[in-house]
Amino acid sequence: MMGRERLLDRAARVRLLLMDCDGVLTDGRIYLLPDGEEMKAFHVRDGHGLVMWHSVGGISAIVSGRSSKVVERRGHELGISFVRQGVDDKLAELTRILAQTRLSAEQAAFIGDDLADIPLMKRVGLAIAVADASEEVRRIAHYVTRLAGGHGAVREVTELLLKAQGKWAEALNHYLEEK
Template sequence: MTPDTLERARRIRLLVLDVDGVLTDGGLYYGAGGESLQRFHVHDGAGIKAVMAAGIAVAVISARRTPAVTARMKELGVETVVQGEENKLEAVTEIAERMDIGLDAVACVGDDTTDVPMMRRAGLAIAVADARGPAVEAAHYRTSARGGYGAVREACDMLLLAG
């Protein structure tokens, strides 16, 4: 981690996470009845709980809407969950304003082009290891772990170490 990234991480009060490709591996799984299933990594959940315990707020924003996200975030105690929102920058801005947090104190974790606008405005932009080009270019930091395989835990650990 560079000194600039460490300094950015020290200012973070809100961690915003994309879902598909960040909290999950990006695969779309469907049950026999057509229901959408998603796989979450337990290490990511532990990281989320740890940053919340340290006083960093967590929000999740997804362009898709699935019951699995609602259930997992409820289990983790994440109260700010925005689903079905393609304009993630607008959602991040509204969440930060509601929490009275400047965008310079927001970290955004993303993996694809839909995440780039929020990443460009965030105080700390993090791309997962398997992120697509534009998200990588917008990032201040890139995890060594892939989305759905501990990338969120890595981002959380970085924030805790910087704290």
Template sequence: MNVFEQAAKVRLMGFDIDGVMTDGRLYFSTEGDFCKAFFSRDGLGLKLLAKSGVKLAIITGRDSPIVTRRAANLGIGLVLQGIEDKREAMASLLEREHLTMAQCGYMGDDLIDLPLLKVCGFSATVPDGHPLVREHVAYVTQAPAGRGAVREVCELILRAQGNWDRVVAPYLA
């Protein structure tokens, strides 16, 4: 099965945060606060994918109020933070949503993501993802993490499912 056939079956798409939605760098202040930078075009890609009917999830190893805020801003209600076993977390989420592993996709970049990436129906990573991750995914983006990689995956799924023209039509009117 090719990457478009895999992407066409996605009903729930999950994303890691650090190294996927962000460039992976963490900025710490002297007070111990930290921040992350998100790319606005990735955000619109996520909104377009959700508009097409694909459910969105965030499954990340770090627990951060910044992620909670970004997810709320994007309308992503399925947010699992502080997760060590992402495969088990996705399996539980899919059970609640009445979906199968073949109907989900995940985008991650590091070894912690690999167990999930190897079993989901569609998998993606970024160009600087860990070499073992790049070996085991269906799709490696051209765009870098935190700079359009998420948008690229969202558009790939939209095109594979035949929804691209419909979701962009309002912008062309």
């Protein structure tokens, strides 16, 4: 963890927000149905935070080691630019996404929760761990959320980014304007 001023400086540079899915956008539990399909629960505030991030030009990506139709659907619903599933090498996937967006690693943030996320977290400008992440992940993070994965942690991060960039008021305008 770092001081607030350094954290806000890193957050102000972020243009691309990447995240794991299981344990970050969800609480990490996977419900397997008899027909082989999966169910996952997503917090609406996380989704809304991503919509607000996108409304001011932010780009987002899911980079997950697992594959699930429900993740593809949720990513589409939220306007997530990159939904990459079944990823064995998250660092290589980061490199591909950075090339496509023409951004640097310093302009990227990643929210992770478990050991497979560490290489990617070490590469980005702002490494974030959810509150219930493994100890090793929390130890290397620049910021650890107050909220757990699947319980509003992503919204907490989007608010941090928007406020650090002076875009919070712009993101709120849609809700505060009289109709």
